[in-house]
Amino acid sequence: MSILINANTKVICQGITGAYGALHTKGCLDYGTNLVGGVTPGKGGTKDANGLPVFNTVQDAVDGTGCDATMIFVPPPFCGDAILEAAEAGIRLICAITEGVPVADMVRTRAALDEINSGRSASERIYLIGPNCPGIISPGPHTGSGESASDPYTNAGCKIGIMPGYINTHVSESESGKAVGIVSRSGTLTYEAVWQTSNMGLGQTTCIGIGGDPVRGMGFIDCLELFEADAETAGVLMIGEIGGTDEEAAAEWAKANMSKPLAAFIAGRTAPPGKRMGHAGAIISGGEGGAESKIDALKAAGFAIAETPADMGVAMAHAMGLAPAATA
Amino acid sequence: MKIHEYQAREILQQAGIPIPPGEVIESIDEAAAVFKSVTKEAGTDFAVIKAMVHAGGRGKAGFVKLIHSAEEATEAARFMLSNKMVSVQTGPEGLDVSKLLIAAGVGIDHEYYLAITTDRGARRNVLIASREGGVEIEKVAHENPDAILKQHIHPSMGLQPHQARRLAFDLGFKGKQINQAAKIMIALADTYEKRDCTIAEINPLIVTPPSSDHPDGQVLAIDAKFNFDDNALYRQKQVAAMFDPAEEDPGEMRAKKFDLSYIPLDGSIGCLVNGAGLAMATMDIIKHFGGDPANFLDVGGSATEEAVTEGFRIILSDENCKGVLVNIFGGIMRCDVIAQAIANAAKEVGFEVPLVVRLEGTNVEEGRAILEEAKSQIPTMQTARDLGEAAEMVVAAVG
Numbered sequence: 001m002s003i004l005i006n007a008n009t010k011v012i013c014q015g016i017t018g019a020y021g022a023l024h025t026k027g028c029l030d031y032g033t034n035l036v037g038g039v040t041p042g043k044g045g046t047k048d049a050n051g052l053p054v055f056n057t058v059q060d061a062v063d064g065t066g067c068d069a070t071m072i073f074v075p076p077p078f079c080g081d082a083i084l085e086a087a088e089a090g091i092r093l094i095c096a097i098t099e100g101v102p103v104a105d106m107v108r109t110r111a112a113l114d115e116i117n118s119g120r121s122a123s124e125r126i127y128l129i130g131p132n133c134p135g136i137i138s139p140g141p142h143t144g145s146g147e148s149a150s151d152p153y154t155n156a157g158c159k160i161g162i163m164p165g166y167i168n169t170h171v172s173e174s175e176s177g178k179a180v181g182i183v184s185r186s187g188t189l190t191y192e193a194v195w196q197t198s199n200m201g202l203g204q205t206t207c208i209g210i211g212g213d214p215v216r217g218m219g220f221i222d223c224l225e226l227f228e229a230d231a232e233t234a235g236v237l238m239i240g241e242i243g244g245t246d247e248e249a250a251a252e253w254a255k256a257n258m259s260k261p262l263a264a265f266i267a268g269r270t271a272p273p274g275k276r277m278g279h280a281g282a283i284i285s286g287g288e289g290g291a292e293s294k295i296d297a298l299k300a301a302g303f304a305i306a307e308t309p310a311d312m313g314v315a316m317a318h319a320m321g322l323a324p325a326a327t328a
Numbered sequence: 329m330k331i332h333e334y335q336a337r338e339i340l341q342q343a344g345i346p347i348p349p350g351e352v353i354e355s356i357d358e359a360a361a362v363f364k365s366v367t368k369e370a371g372t373d374f375a376v377i378k379a380m381v382h383a384g385g386r387g388k389a390g391f392v393k394l395i396h397s398a399e400e401a402t403e404a405a406r407f408m409l410s411n412k413m414v415s416v417q418t419g420p421e422g423l424d425v426s427k428l429l430i431a432a433g434v435g436i437d438h439e440y441y442l443a444i445t446t447d448r449g450a451r452r453n454v455l456i457a458s459r460e461g462g463v464e465i466e467k468v469a470h471e472n473p474d475a476i477l478k479q480h481i482h483p484s485m486g487l488q489p490h491q492a493r494r495l496a497f498d499l500g501f502k503g504k505q506i507n508q509a510a511k512i513m514i515a516l517a518d519t520y521e522k523r524d525c526t527i528a529e530i531n532p533l534i535v536t537p538p539s540s541d542h543p544d545g546q547v548l549a550i551d552a553k554f555n556f557d558d559n560a561l562y563r564q565k566q567v568a569a570m571f572d573p574a575e576e577d578p579g580e581m582r583a584k585k586f587d588l589s590y591i592p593l594d595g596s597i598g599c600l601v602n603g604a605g606l607a608m609a610t611m612d613i614i615k616h617f618g619g620d621p622a623n624f625l626d627v628g629g630s631a632t633e634e635a636v637t638e639g640f641r642i643i644l645s646d647e648n649c650k651g652v653l654v655n656i657f658g659g660i661m662r663c664d665v666i667a668q669a670i671a672n673a674a675k676e677v678g679f680e681v682p683l684v685v686r687l688e689g690t691n692v693e694e695g696r697a698i699l700e701e702a703k704s705q706i707p708t709m710q711t712a713r714d715l716g717e718a719a720e721m722v723v724a725a726v727g
Binding site for chain 2: 020024076077099100101102103104105107108110111134162163164167184185186187188189191192195212214215239241242243244245246249265267268269270271307308309310311
């Protein structure tokens with residue numbers, strides 16, 4: 001099992017004929033994702049380099065393929081519009097990879113998306129991941145070379161985004177026979193966490209990079225809630241960073257609602273103050289936002305804390321009773 | 329992106345927010361005449377003269393002064409334009425000052441604080457105001473959180489007049505001040521939105537003593553600070569034109585040209601990484617093992633071989649750099665691109681200092697093969713299997 005996506009998820013790519021869209025469409029096909037087409041306005045009716053149908057609008061793609069998920073690679077000025085186009089066409093999972101979207105655009109886009117979602121039940125809700133994120137992956141068992149769409153890495157997995165697929169482990173191939181969920185604000189640290197848990201003998205049910213932008217789609221709590229409800233997810237590893245108060249809020253929520261083993265790492269413990277964090281951000285949070293306040297809150301909520309970024313896998317395995325604590 | 333105070337004044341003026349008269353000078357000879365004209369316009373007998381640099385600590389360094397005569401204006405201008413400004417923030421080498429702002433002094437009955445920023449948690453812009461202005465707002469927030477008032481702003485409606493008025497009443501403005509203050513709040517919120525700010529702050533916002541023209545006093549913005557969303561500069565031509573390259577670190581500027589991001593620090597280990605989170609985590613683990621980063625170069629996801637090679641040149645040109653750590657977990661960034669750039673940099677610049685390389689992720693096998701081949705030409709290179717080992721190695725090598 002997994003959350004949000006699985007081998008049956010039908011995915012399209014918005015911006016499929018752009019350089020990045022094309023590159024990662026191939027990457028997802030090679031991994032084994034059920035990618036069924038893409039959207040580039042004005043190129044409807046053509047095929048992309050992989051022979052997938054290209055549509056003018058997301059609605060055309062939905063009508064033509066029955067897709068239920070999208071990955072967005074359009075340039076930053078058009079990203080908010082692309083998100084809302086997908087939402088209005090009824091796409092259930094929107095994954096915006098685009099980096100560099102203006103904050104003001106996301107404030108408005110998120111407000112419009114919340115309006116579309118208001119009154120919807122959990123099963124009807126539209127989920128947005130990102131922007132500025134690596135995406136989401138539910139690994140499948142390793143069945144092929146992963147070098148082409150005809151010999152994909154797995155025949156039962158789904159990758160939507162830009163992460164390397166091979167570092168992930170399906171539960172059936174993990175030494176421990178257990179799989180964890182991973183949720184992270186940082187792209188490359190997500191890969192590091194996946195790699196370390198794989199090396200500790202753990203599989204992953206689903207890994208989500210929620211992105212580091214100030215205003216975005218899914219947050220930690222949305223992901224924790226889904227992981228808690230997923231029978232196969234045996235623990236959750238959360239990777240946060242300094243700034244904002246999402247980690248504190250997630251800690252508080254987890255304390256009341258999570259029964260599964262939890263581990264966390266917070267990046268930026270030693271970051272020089274003022275380099276990235278704005279003054280007013282610190283005011284809103286009433287002095288919160290630093291690494292120590294996040295770590296204290298997470299510890300109090302029962303998370304095993306990775307003291308260094310090299311100990312994320314160990315901390316997760318330790319929380320699950322599968323390994324002693326890190327000795328560093 | 330940050331701008332100078334005189335540029336912030338232009339933005340306030342264009343928003344219709346009243347400020348005391350002032351003018352920028354670039355030579356000592358202009359000081360006396362400007363002092364006379366701005367004080368005359370404001371009907372006062374003193375002014376303040378300030379050096380236009382981004383670095384803080386101006387007051388202590390003698391680069392912000394009250395002046396009461398044309399002679400004092402000339403004297404202060406001479407001092408500021410012929411000496412380097414040295415403060416805690418500039419480092420011992422100091423900064424050249426080329427522009428000075430002379431603004432008319434005004435009488436102050438009370439100082440307030442006003443700012444707009446984006447509240448990440450609420451996913452909305454928020455107006456923050458306090459009756460305790462003119463001081464560090466962080467201190468007020470910490471010691472007396474009740475003294476800080478907040479009003480979230482609707483993403484499509486903007487700040488509403490009734491919200492601004494209520495805040496003005498709550499802040500203790502009286503009589504005609506109420507509408508003046510509310511107008512300023514709405515104008516600031518509007519500017520924040522229109523210009524893609526990440527902070528728009530007026531501190532202090534003041535009320536002048538009653539006069540015959542203004543029996544309830546006048547509400548004026550004395551000092552303002554704006555920061556802008558770099559991601560939105562493509563649609564903010566006027567703001568982008570305010571960019572002052574003289575205020576930037578030369579390494580950061582070089583990196584920017586190649587779409588890299590460079591952060592200079594004080595330690596001895598140069599770091600090349602991909603991703604901001606990994607950069608912070610790499611710094612954490614270097615410090616954990618007792619080392620200290622000299623800088624960070626984040627190559628992001630899409631940098632070319634040439635850009636990464638330039639990245640190594642930038643890192644190695646930092647004379648504090650006594651060792652280099654490459655920590656890459658390839659996603660979009662391919663390990664073979666990084667490895668080839670290491671080989672290029674070795675040929676062109678040479679790694680005289682110890683180099684520790686940790687590669688993982690996309691195309692890692694190709695990357696390792698390139699490094700294996702180049703190994704004989706890079707005698708100072710060690711490779712590490714994981715992040716912990718890499719950090720330990722580089723800290724040990726730097727000593």
